[in-house]
Amino acid sequence: MHTDTHAANAALLRDAILYTLPLYEMARMRAMTCxxxxxxxxxxxxxxxxxxxxxxxxxxxxxxxxxxxxxxxxxxxxxxxxxxxxxxxxxxxxxxxxxxxxxxxxxxxxxxxxxxxxxxxxxxxxxxxxxxxxxxxxxxxxxxxxxxxxxxxxxxxxxxxxxxxxxxxxxxxxxxxxxxxxxxxxxxxxxxxxxxVGMQPKEQPADAARFVDVVAHALRTNPPPVQETALVARFAQLGIGPQASSSKLYASQLAALEGGIRAVLDEIGAPQPSALGGGWFLPVEVHQSYGDNYFARAQVARNYIGALGIEEAMYIMADCDGNGAPLDGRHAYELHFPPGQLPQVGAFWSVTLYDKADCMLVDNPLNRYSLGDRSPTLRAASDGGLSLYFGAQPPADADLHGNWVPAPAAPFYLTLRLYVPHAAHLNKTFVYPSITHLA
Structure with missing residues (x-):
């Protein structure tokens, strides 16, 4: 019986943190960008x-x-x-x-x-x-x-x-x-x-006391939908809710919250499988609301906050090649779109490269961080398609340097952005080409 109660409390704690983490992250982003x-x-x-x-x-x-x-x-x-x-x-x-x-x-x-x-x-x-x-x-x-x-x-x-x-x-x-x-x-x-805004931009959710107070204020000023009030009311027993205050919690409660927050942050930060094949996955799949998929909502709020719904923009990502090996700039890679099989969009598409260590753009002498349908340097491949190249060293063929995005000599990842994607992307019938390891 005691084991069952402990498991139930642990599950409720996970639910509470997943539900409220986006409130904390939105408050933090407001403090940072307001x-x-x-x-x-x-x-x-x-x-x-x-x-x-x-x-x-x-x-x-x-x-x-x-x-x-x-x-x-x-x-x-x-x-x-x-x-x-x-x-x-x-x-x-x-x-x-x-x-x-x-x-x-x-x-x-x-x-x-x-x-x-x-x-x-x-x-x-x-x-x-x-x-x-x-x-x-x-x-x-x-x-x-x-x-x-x-x-x-x-x-x-x-x-x-x-x-x-x-x-x-x-x-x-x-x-x-x-x-x-x-x-x-x-x-x-x-x-x-x-x-x-009630907080400073560099605060982090692992501080359980601040997490409780920031979330409490957010719930008071931005109440949940009526159909979710009963769920939120259950979190009060854990010290999370609109009337909660860190000053009223025991050290043991704060310790439990801190452990729960760290566990959730680890869970939503875990690598995602290549569900689209070729090394690619779709980290954000939302329309107008996440509904009751609180895990997806928390994952996006923590890792991709500000993402739009997929009808407006899709963000297709890859941190591995087509064989599942992590992308690393010490190697060379090719992404080849066959003739007639470029991304299908109503606005624009691009592929951007990021340093895996800090999720930031990589400084390079070309000041080139992405390539896409508006890039003037691109040259068609010999078959009439389009090949893009990624790595710390340029392609051996100088004619292809305009199709190259420099990478750090370290792990990196790619994001294919599709603004106003067409149906082939939305219904997942589009075939994303594999990222090919060249050398």
């Missing part, structure tokens, strides 16, 4: 250690990310990011979106449980200018004329936008496009205001 200064340069807080940030306020990356940018792992090198954290607890906000012409863009909307619940952009709302009212779950009121409402599951929302660029020569035009996004109150007045 701006300290507004557009006028004013600090939200009065010291560098202040937890005050500006919400309801867009910030934009102005460069394609490179090895020097280390805020997020597995960074995208294809698009500029546009980012805003919203707090809708006091009032809705109005997003003013410009006409993008023929430029692909998306504003992905994530609730505080990390579900990508809606999009504004090319695929869903088109490229024309528009106005959208984002409101919290309990808001009722009059909509401004001509504005489209978007109901948000939580009062805290992360807008993480991607804006396609054709390369460095396109940056000025892309910046001008970014600058025409803005957020206002419904009456047109400024929406941005100070907000206490």
């Amino acid at each position: 701006p300290r200064r507004d557009a006028a340069g004013a600090f939200a807080g009065d010291s560098p250690d202040s937890a005050l940030r500006w919400v309801n306020h867009f910030i934009h990356t102005r460069q394609l990310l490179g090895p020097q940018h280390r805020q997020v792992v597995t960074p995208n090198n294809d698009t500029l990011y546009t980012n805003a954290w919203l707090d809708l607890s006091e009032a809705p906000v109005l997003i003013h979106v410009p006409d993008s012409g023929d430029r692909y863009y998306v504003l992905g909307l994530l609730d505080f449980y990390s579900n990508p619940f809606a999009y504004i952009g090319t695929r869903t709302t088109g490229n024309a200018a528009g106005r959208y009212v984002l409101h919290g779950p309990s808001w009722t009121g009059e909509l401004p004329e001509g504005a489209t409402p978007i109901a948000c599951p939580t009062n805290a929302v992360w807008i993480i936008g991607r804006i396609m660029t054709a390369g460095p020569e396109d940056l000025q035009a892309a910046h001008a496009f970014q600058d025409t996004f803005h957020l206002t109150a419904l009456d047109g007045s400024a929406a941005h205001r100070r907000f206490d």
